[in-house]
Structure formats: C-alpha cells, structure tokens
Amino acid sequence: MMTFDDITAAADRIAARVLRTPVKHSAALDSALGCQVMLKCENLQKSGAFKFRGACNALLQLAPEQRQQGVVTVSSGNHGAALAAAGQLLGVQVTVGVATNASPLKRDNMLKYGAKLHAIEPGMAAREQFLAEQARQSAIIIPPYDHLDIMAGQGTAALELCEDYPDLWAVVTPLGGGGLLSGSCVVAKRFGARCFGIEPELASDGKQSLQHGSIQPAMPAKSRCDGLLTSLGALPFDIIQRQVSDILLVSEQQVDAAQQLVWSCTDMWIEPSSATTVAALQRYPEIFAERKVGVIVSGGNVAAPAKKD
Structure with a gap:
C-alpha cells in the first residue's frame, strides 16, 4: 500500500x-x-x-545497470512522452507500445523525446499482449499507472496543491488507470x-468497478477522452476503493462545453481528459x-483552436 510518506519522499526525489x-x-x-476553483496546471x-x-x-529508482538496459511501456501518449522525457534526462532508452489510432500530436510528442514506438492494435488486450511479450524477453516494464513508484510520483501534484491551499474542500482529478486519483486520495485524506x-x-x-467491488473491463474506445480509455490498475483500485469520496460521470457534450469554458476564462486549451473535471463541477452543483x-488539470497535449478576432 502506498503511503503519504511515499509521496513526500517522491516529492523530494523529483524536486530538481x-x-x-x-x-x-x-x-x-x-x-x-x-x-471557487483552483486549477493545478499540470498541462x-x-x-x-x-x-x-x-x-x-x-x-x-532504477539501478545503473537497469538504466542502461532501457525500459518498456504502453501508452496512449502522455505516459510514453513523460517516460521518454525523463529517460532523456537520465540516459534511459524508452520503448512504447502505442495504438495505431493514437493522437498524431501525442505520437509526435513521444518521438520528440526520443521514444522508440511499436505500433499495436487499440484496446487493453493488445496492450497486455505487448507487455507480456516484452516481459518474456526480460524487459523492464514501467506501466502507466499500476506501479507504486508511478502512483507516488503522481500524488506529488496534489501534494503541491494542498500545500498551497490547505483549506480545500475537495481535490478532483480525472480517472483512467487510477495512478493520479490514488495518489491524490492519499494526499487529500492527510489534508482533511x-x-x-x-x-x-x-x-x-x-465507476462500475467501485459499484461491483472488483475491477471491471475497459469499455470500447468511443470517448474523446483518449487518456482515460483504460481499465483500473489493481494497486490504484485498492486505494481508490478505500479512500475516494465518489466517482462522477460526465457526457461527451459536457466535456466539450467544459473545454470551451476553460479556454474562454483562462486562455488554456486543455485535453478532453482534463476537461472532465470542470464538466463535473458544472454537472453536479449539489x-x-x-x-x-x-x-488537477492533467494535461494539455492537444492542438488549440484558432483564436477568434
């Protein structure tokens, strides 16, 4: 189980x-x-x-010989780009299994940071098959969310937010695999x-997993929120089950409207996955x-619309 101390240790480790x-x-x-909305601009x-x-x-936290070997992951874009960017800093080659229908902008972002891309079919089955094949070849796998070091690192965003604003009533994050939400739950609980x-x-x-008490399979990839089209990880789910206040749902139309609202109020064009949070504030005034x-504004890797004159 990841603890608050794990998150503070991660914050110290990555601060520079x-x-x-x-x-x-x-x-x-x-x-x-x-x-009153405080936007933590992770975009x-x-x-x-x-x-x-x-x-x-x-x-x-990899040993020098592990860094030399390189690491492998799967990603719709943001995790792959992040791992590749971190790999550039630390001398670690990153290989990413990426779906053929991934956003071209996100694909280019991964390539920009030196990732080696392997095309795979969309969906969880192809992801799992790719990682299983890599594991059989003794690759070092750094999954997008089902990993305690990843979860602790993601929790540092909420830690900074709560340190700056310790009187928050709630912390709200998107939910995909659960790395960000699980880390945020631990931090939010510590700050009341x-x-x-x-x-x-x-x-x-x-939401279905929370209702059933067990992880449910990912749904067909029909949402525009490409960063959230995955099933929950077992490690994040263990924390989310215990500590999340609720999982709230929003429609595609509400996400589109929230994206436009943030743009008009802040000049930030955020990803649809990020806009789910603002959509929820609008949908659930009660x-x-x-x-x-x-x-937590989780990401901004999306092409912005042209400004109107």
Missing part, C-alpha cells in the same frame, strides 16, 4: 527535475461554475502532463479534504456549489 506548476484562479470560471508540466512526475520517480474521480460516461469502468475545490 519537475516543475512546481502554477495554480490558476479565474473569477469568471468561479462565476460560471458556482464554486504546463514538462512533456505537457502530470505523468512526468511518476516517470521521473520510477526511473530515478474529500477526493473525487471523474470519468466520461463512455468510459465508466471505474455537490460543489460554494465550495473551494482543487482541480
């Missing part, structure tokens, strides 16, 4: 390499949502997403805050109205 990202507050956004993190935190924490995970309705296996809420 990651950005302590800013927290943005917009009066216009508060007015639109009916609550401004190195490699464009919070994933750089966990990647650094995991690679920094609630913690909510947000999923698209078209990728609601996390939960969040007049509260002070910390939101």
Whole structure:
C-alpha cells in the first residue's frame, strides 16, 4: 500500500527535475461554475502532463545497470512522452507500445523525446499482449499507472496543491488507470479534504468497478477522452476503493462545453481528459456549489483552436 510518506519522499526525489506548476484562479470560471476553483496546471508540466512526475520517480529508482538496459511501456501518449522525457534526462532508452489510432500530436510528442514506438492494435488486450511479450524477453516494464513508484510520483501534484491551499474542500482529478486519483486520495485524506474521480460516461469502468467491488473491463474506445480509455490498475483500485469520496460521470457534450469554458476564462486549451473535471463541477452543483475545490488539470497535449478576432 502506498503511503503519504511515499509521496513526500517522491516529492523530494523529483524536486530538481519537475516543475512546481502554477495554480490558476479565474473569477469568471468561479462565476460560471458556482464554486471557487483552483486549477493545478499540470498541462504546463514538462512533456505537457502530470505523468512526468511518476516517470521521473520510477526511473530515478532504477539501478545503473537497469538504466542502461532501457525500459518498456504502453501508452496512449502522455505516459510514453513523460517516460521518454525523463529517460532523456537520465540516459534511459524508452520503448512504447502505442495504438495505431493514437493522437498524431501525442505520437509526435513521444518521438520528440526520443521514444522508440511499436505500433499495436487499440484496446487493453493488445496492450497486455505487448507487455507480456516484452516481459518474456526480460524487459523492464514501467506501466502507466499500476506501479507504486508511478502512483507516488503522481500524488506529488496534489501534494503541491494542498500545500498551497490547505483549506480545500475537495481535490478532483480525472480517472483512467487510477495512478493520479490514488495518489491524490492519499494526499487529500492527510489534508482533511474529500477526493473525487471523474470519468466520461463512455468510459465508466471505474465507476462500475467501485459499484461491483472488483475491477471491471475497459469499455470500447468511443470517448474523446483518449487518456482515460483504460481499465483500473489493481494497486490504484485498492486505494481508490478505500479512500475516494465518489466517482462522477460526465457526457461527451459536457466535456466539450467544459473545454470551451476553460479556454474562454483562462486562455488554456486543455485535453478532453482534463476537461472532465470542470464538466463535473458544472454537472453536479449539489455537490460543489460554494465550495473551494482543487482541480488537477492533467494535461494539455492537444492542438488549440484558432483564436477568434
């Protein structure tokens, strides 16, 4: 089980390499949502997403001979780019199994940081098969979320947020594999805050897992929230089951509207996966109205629309 001490140790370990990202507050956004919203801008993190935190924490704990061997992972984009960026800093070659339908922008981002890409079919079955083949060849696997070092690293975003704003009523994060949410749950509990995970309705296996008490398979990849199209990891789920306040669902239309709202209020064009959190604040006023809420803006690796004159 990952502990709060693991997260503070990760924060110390990665401090010299990651950005302590800013927290943005917009009066216009508060007015639109009916609550006070503190946006933890991980879209401004190195490699464009919070994933750089966990990647650094995991690679920094490899032995020198392991770093020379290189590591392997699977990713829709952000984890692969983060691991490759951390690998560039630490002299570790990163190989990524990436689905053929992955975002071209995210694919280019991984290549920019020197990742070696292996095309695989979309879906969890292809991911698992690729990693099993790599494991048989004695590869060092650094999965996107089901890994204690990754989880502890991701939790440092919530740690910074709660250190800056210890009076938050809740911390809200997107939910994909659960690395970010599990780390955030541990931090929020220490600061006396609630913690909510947000999923698209078209990728609601996390909510279903919570209801069933066991991990449910990922749904077909129909949501625009490409960073969340995966099933929960066993290690994150163990923590989420115990500590999450709830998992809330939002529609694709609500995500689109939230993306536009953040753009109009802050000039930040964030990923659909990130916009799920703002969509939830708008959809569930009975939960969040007049509260002070910390939101992890998980990533910004998406092409921004042209500004209107």
